Amino acid sequence: MRFISGKYTSGELLDNVRAVEDWITNHFVERGPVSDEALKSDMSKRLLDISFGRNDCIFDDQGNPSIMVRIPETRLNVLDSSWGNALHPAFIVNNSAVSELWLGKYPAITVGSEASERAVVLRRRDPRVYVTFDQALTACKQKGARWHLTTNAEWAFLLNWCRMNGFWPRGNNSSGRDYSRTSEYGEVIYRYQAGGTWYNGRTATGTGPATWSHDGTPFGIFDLNGNVWEWVGGLRLVDGEIQILENNNAADNTKDQSAASEAWKAIMPDGSLVEPETGGTLKYDATNADGSGNIVLATSVVNQTSGDPYASTAFRNLTARDVAAPALLHQLGLFPKDTNYGTGTVYMRNLGERLPRRGGVWNNTSDAGGPALNLSTPRSHSSLNIGFRPAYYR
Known part of the structure; x- marks a missing residue:
């Protein structure tokens, strides 16, 4: 060449x-x-x-x-x-x-x-x-x-x-196109049939315009808004309690991220890390008795998921109950510092262990985006719209 x-x-x-x-x-x-x-x-x-x-x-x-x-x-x-x-x-x-x-x-x-x-x-x-x-x-x-x-x-x-930069990448969140700018599209590589009708789904990696990268350049990180949900490490929800691996220790691939790992830590309202199930740690709670409705940050779970319901709220609209979110939650993308965020919805079930996916999927429209976070499924879940990406450090 x-x-x-x-x-x-x-x-x-x-x-x-x-x-x-x-x-x-x-x-x-x-x-x-x-x-x-x-x-x-x-x-x-x-x-x-x-x-x-x-x-x-x-x-x-x-x-x-x-x-x-x-x-x-x-x-x-x-x-x-x-x-x-x-x-x-x-x-x-x-x-x-x-x-x-x-x-x-x-x-x-x-x-x-x-x-x-x-x-x-x-x-x-x-x-x-x-x-x-x-x-x-x-x-x-x-x-x-x-x-x-x-x-x-x-x-x-x-x-x-x-x-910080006031730029939010667009992407495949509307069947191969961006819902907010339908002139932007990628190369559809997967289609599916539902009710006798064919729909566009996944697009081939990196085939959207530069505005589908995190910084709007040809050299940025693409497909963070829609296309497929992406598993991320170092975070989970257990009966509503937010648990993390400290800092970016999850980047060390020898660290145990299993359900029984002792590396998981809960977060206190002052941002300090403590052992899981310590009293007064930060949790996601639901506003409805069956665990559905909106999501609120709290120090106790009052409305736990029962059966299939899940709670959901646009990331920028998350609120807290009787607690102020520490800076650590803003820095880890778990609670908004203000309303200056792009589109993206948070989903959660606060019963059992739930592992995180980010970014949204090809038909989420405004529910997809960089802030989107899904904490509603167990680690064993897989689907035609869930993927991941690797990383490396030096």
Whole structure:
């Protein structure tokens, strides 16, 4: 392929970065993992050059390439002047600072059997779906050291970045198009039939316009608004209690995120972390007796889910009952600091263990978006509209 480095218009930048990505994708589809070190270096250098260092092709232990986006370490006061000078929690793993995160540019596909399954990030692919939380964790962990399932802390960093910049990515939230800008669409790669009618569903990864990336550029993280829900690590709800792994410890793929793990911590109203089931920890409660209605932040559960009902509220409209949300909840994308957020709805059932998905799905319209959070299903749940993406840190 012909490649020329230089200055381009925004449209040319998009075309050129996609040309490199498609070359990497097609090479992998045709020939499989890359073992030649010179070719690995060439793939990496081409992508770094055309993206001004913002994208890279990073290889796992088997030589599978993934197209990744660099997120440099960022302090809290860059995101909000009231938050102080500490690093955002996404950049602290096992009490040590990490200089940069690399997040999958697109939702993942997978290669290999389940015993050896590995997540791979490539353009113009159909996202991997019908995947449970634990399968997503494993497909990322098996890639090697520092590879992991994108964590809630990392997703929340992007959420706060978008709030700070006043830009909210659009996406496939209306059957292949964006409901608010129907002229924007991706390449539909999955259609389904319901009631005798065919509908558009998933779009191929990264085929929407640049406005479908987190920063509106050809080098940003795509498909965060709709397309498929994405499992994220380091967060869960247990009988309504919000539990996390401290900072971004979930990025350490040796950390136990099982139901019985002792790494889970609950959050007090002052933002301190304590053992689960400590009195007075922060919880999501429902406004109706059967656990439906709106979601409120509280220190007790009065209305617990019974049967199928779930509670839901637009993220920016979440309210609290007899408690003020600590800054940590804003920083982790679990409660709004104000109303300056894009679209996205929070769903939850506050009975049993519920694992998190973010972003929404192809037919959610205004319920999809970066702030969208679903805490209504167990870790064993899988569906045709649930996927994930890997991340890496250095």
